[in-house]
Amino acid sequence: MNVKTEVSVALVALLIAAAIGSILIVIAGASPLDVWIAVIDRTVRDPYAWGQILAKATPLVFSGLAVAIALRAGLFNIGGEGQMVAGCLACGAVGAALPAGTPAVIAIPACVIAAALAGAAIGALTGAMRAYRNAHEVIVSIMMNAIVGGVALWIGNTWLFTGGVTAGPPIAHGAELPALGIAGSSANVSVFFAALAAGGTWWWFERTKTGVEWRWVGQGPRAAATAGIRVPRAYVWVMTASGALAGLSATHAVMGWRHAYQDDLVRNLGFLGIAVALLGGGHPLGVVIAALFIGFLQNAGLAAADLVPKSLFDVLSAMIILALAAASPTVRRALEKKA
Amino acid sequence: MIESIFTIAFVAAAVRAMVPYVLAALGGVMCERSGVIDLALEGKLLVGAFAAAVIGRAADSAYAGIAAGAAAGASVAALQVWLATRWRADQVIVGVGLNLAAAGTTSYLLEVLYDQAANSKPSPSFDSVATDPIVWIAIAAVIAVPLFVAHAPLGLRLRAAGDRPDALRAAGVSVTRTRWAAVAIGGAIVGVGGAELSLQIGSFYTEVSGGRGYIALVAIILAGWRPLPAAGCAAAFGLAEALKSQLKLHVAFIPTELIDQLPYVVTLAVLVIAPLRTRPPLALGRPED
Numbered sequence: 001m002n003v004k005t006e007v008s009v010a011l012v013a014l015l016i017a018a019a020i021g022s023i024l025i026v027i028a029g030a031s032p033l034d035v036w037i038a039v040i041d042r043t044v045r046d047p048y049a050w051g052q053i054l055a056k057a058t059p060l061v062f063s064g065l066a067v068a069i070a071l072r073a074g075l076f077n078i079g080g081e082g083q084m085v086a087g088c089l090a091c092g093a094v095g096a097a098l099p100a101g102t103p104a105v106i107a108i109p110a111c112v113i114a115a116a117l118a119g120a121a122i123g124a125l126t127g128a129m130r131a132y133r134n135a136h137e138v139i140v141s142i143m144m145n146a147i148v149g150g151v152a153l154w155i156g157n158t159w160l161f162t163g164g165v166t167a168g169p170p171i172a173h174g175a176e177l178p179a180l181g182i183a184g185s186s187a188n189v190s191v192f193f194a195a196l197a198a199g200g201t202w203w204w205f206e207r208t209k210t211g212v213e214w215r216w217v218g219q220g221p222r223a224a225a226t227a228g229i230r231v232p233r234a235y236v237w238v239m240t241a242s243g244a245l246a247g248l249s250a251t252h253a254v255m256g257w258r259h260a261y262q263d264d265l266v267r268n269l270g271f272l273g274i275a276v277a278l279l280g281g282g283h284p285l286g287v288v289i290a291a292l293f294i295g296f297l298q299n300a301g302l303a304a305a306d307l308v309p310k311s312l313f314d315v316l317s318a319m320i321i322l323a324l325a326a327a328s329p330t331v332r333r334a335l336e337k338k339a
Numbered sequence: 340m341i342e343s344i345f346t347i348a349f350v351a352a353a354v355r356a357m358v359p360y361v362l363a364a365l366g367g368v369m370c371e372r373s374g375v376i377d378l379a380l381e382g383k384l385l386v387g388a389f390a391a392a393v394i395g396r397a398a399d400s401a402y403a404g405i406a407a408g409a410a411a412g413a414s415v416a417a418l419q420v421w422l423a424t425r426w427r428a429d430q431v432i433v434g435v436g437l438n439l440a441a442a443g444t445t446s447y448l449l450e451v452l453y454d455q456a457a458n459s460k461p462s463p464s465f466d467s468v469a470t471d472p473i474v475w476i477a478i479a480a481v482i483a484v485p486l487f488v489a490h491a492p493l494g495l496r497l498r499a500a501g502d503r504p505d506a507l508r509a510a511g512v513s514v515t516r517t518r519w520a521a522v523a524i525g526g527a528i529v530g531v532g533g534a535e536l537s538l539q540i541g542s543f544y545t546e547v548s549g550g551r552g553y554i555a556l557v558a559i560i561l562a563g564w565r566p567l568p569a570a571g572c573a574a575a576f577g578l579a580e581a582l583k584s585q586l587k588l589h590v591a592f593i594p595t596e597l598i599d600q601l602p603y604v605v606t607l608a609v610l611v612i613a614p615l616r617t618r619p620p621l622a623l624g625r626p627e628d
Contacts, residue, residue, distance in 0.1 A: 028447075078435065134614050135614070138378070139560055142553045142557065143603045146550060146600060147604060150596050150599050151597070151600065154597050157594075271438075274432070311443050311446040314439065314442065314443035315443035316443075317439065318440035321435065322437065322440065325432040325436060326422050326426035
């Protein structure tokens with residue numbers, strides 16, 4: 001699969017989504033051209049908007065990478081939602097439990113590890129169900145999303161939330177990741193963690209033996225098994241890594257942004273991660289670009305809120321997923337024929 | 340305690356809770372047995388509920404709402420089967436995309452139509468179980484869908500499209516057309532289930548489907564893709580939903596947040612203890628060659 005194909009598919013999908021979005025704007029009684037121009041103009045001219053796009057893209061890089069690495073190994077991780085909640089909860093709980101004066105060199109790694117481990121645990125369980133119980137990971141993920149959400153709410157209500165709000169106690173000062181200071185936006189140092197995660201993922205799949213083996217499993221589990229790869233074990237580890245990446249989105253949501261665990265921190269970000277992974281063609285760099293684009297769409301809803309309801313941009317994200325799914329087999333075949 | 344739980348009011352509540360699950364499972368079975376993965380059940384329920392509330396209000400008739408729900412469910416299904424057959428799109432991804440699109444589009448149109456972000460304006464409703472035609476539609480579907488899939492000529496074609504599309508083609512029948520029919524009819528059934536969600540409370544609100552579509556898909560898989568067991572399994576999830584509110588009143592020692600999760604925990608436990616021995620339709624998820 002080459003870059004030209006991926007870019008062609010993405011462009012076709014964007015055009016289709018823009019066309020459907022225009023129809024919806026007309027239904028709302030506004031002019032599509034006005035809306036598109038306003039969105040771009042207000043984003044380009046406002047440094048605060050740049051920062052917000054960066055902030056919104058950060059957790060999407062993590063959830064996008066989580067979906068992308070699972071897809072590489074032939075698994076569909078739609079459990080990002082639950083894995084992210086688990087990561088945020090663990091991160092917020094550990095951060096709040098640390099003594100107030102804990103230095104950053106201890107506090108930050110402790111919180112990061114807690115977030116990764118919690119997400120990894122949920123992912124590992126899902127992978128094990130697939131590998132050893134032949135339960136489809138999509139079904140298990142759906143169950144896990146529901147269960148984790150409920151358990152997190154219970155833990156929050158029982159131990160963390162006080163004073164009638166669904167927010168836990170603040171994390172230790174040392175665990176906070178400072179804001180980048182872009183016009184008061186919520187972009188913060190976790191941006192670099194996301195970049196590191198993308199780089200690490202690239203290195204893992206291109207430069208390590210296990211990474212290459214995981215790709216083989218994705219290309220054909222039977223052939224991989226014949227070649228001596230233990231496929232069930234690979235499934236468990238892939239889902240563990242995928243869950244850890246999803247859990248790491250807490251570095252943005254908890255450590256960089258809210259500085260506490262809150263209910264509803266990562267709502268829908270797991271599902272949007274699917275859009276990010278597909279739009280990015282499963283490549284780590286593609287995922288980063290796609291996350292910035294979806295972050296732009298999310299921010300656009302607020303930028304153009306006076307012209308159209310902001311849920312228009314949720315529809316656009318969904319349309320991009322559908323258009324990508326529809327366009328990729330066709331565009332791929334057309335380009336192959338030409339070549 | 341047992342007497343205080345199983346009152347007539349509870350039975351009525353349980354029946355109404357079961358209806359959306361059962362209709363979603365029956366519609367979903369038709370789709371899946373024809374070879375198309377139905378992860379879009381959630382979106383079909385949501386769009387069915389939305390159309391029922393909006394059209395029901397505009398026509399001032401809950402019956403018009405039912406028809407609108409069926410049409411909306413069938414429309415989502417048509418988009419789904421078009422993407423899956425004409426464009427050979429990945430069916431799992433189409434399902435996820437349609438669910439997100441349904442959530443976004445319904446909340447967008449809610450604001451465009453009523454200038455309200457979360458709720459629709461009140462729609463007509465069916466006040467009691469006995470006078471709710473959707474309950475009777477569900478009962479009819481529980482009888483008709485299994486018979487249709489097992490014995491009707493189109494039911495046989497539907498199963499062939501899902502298991503042996505090559506054989507169906509050799510018999511001179513179009514696989515694509517068969518899938519279109521199965522998925523669209525199934526979608527209409529699911530849409531009626533969605534209509535029940537808003538017509539029993541007389542209003543639509545965002546996320547009214549609340550994950551029921553996903554649960555219905557789980558019911559289908561647990562039941563080994565057989566219509567009657569799928570309906571039974573879906574009904575059990577509906578019963579569990581109704582029981583939850585009773586348990587919250589009567590059982591103090593389990594936190595309410597955890598009672599909500601009991602059906603899912605039980606499902607996972609079942610999958611751990613008794614791995615599924617049933618198999619999906621052989622051509623499930625594969626576009627026609």
